[in-house]
Amino acid sequence: MSGIVSEQTFLFDARGVAKRFRHAAIFGALEALREGETMRFVNDHDPLPLLQQIGQRYRDQVRVHYVEHDEAQVVIDFSVHPQHQHQHQAASGGCGGGGGCGCSGAE
Template sequence: MSAITPLTIQVHPFDARGIGKRFRHAAIFGALEALRPGEAMRFVNDHDPLPLLGQLRERYGDQVSIEYRQREPGAIVIDFAVTGVAGDEGGCGCGSGGC
């Protein structure tokens, strides 16, 4: 009987607090589109980005998983991971080579 090894996911930090508000969503989408299956973006922010989460679900559907790591006022940490369900080329099919 063989042991099952858990999958290792490479996590890339993304601190939105240092990005100008008018550039944040574009930067987040760009970062997500650079991810490949087996990679995640650990998003840090000072507020819960509920409108952004709705946009991500609408744009990527099941191709990007969203998992809160910390959800306290002033301290939000969310992992966005590419699930790899989009196709053979990797990512979530929204860009060239990435998510």
């Protein structure tokens, strides 16, 4: 499967990433996304702790949409949307300041 699903959607297959590096790699990939882009995440299980971390870190900037959810695999689209609460996020530490998710305010 190619790394690009469509012009605005990029594949991230977590099954090929060593477990100790997964969350760091996923956050790095999310930080690299630009507004309006989507990361199609594929895994062998439902990553509930990761989803909680993403919600805390990015709030409403990163939206989660399950594409497929069964025993064999889980496919989730993470999409980056406009920063509605940039001022609040900057005051509370935001997402870590990466340019991709929009919290840094940099274009």
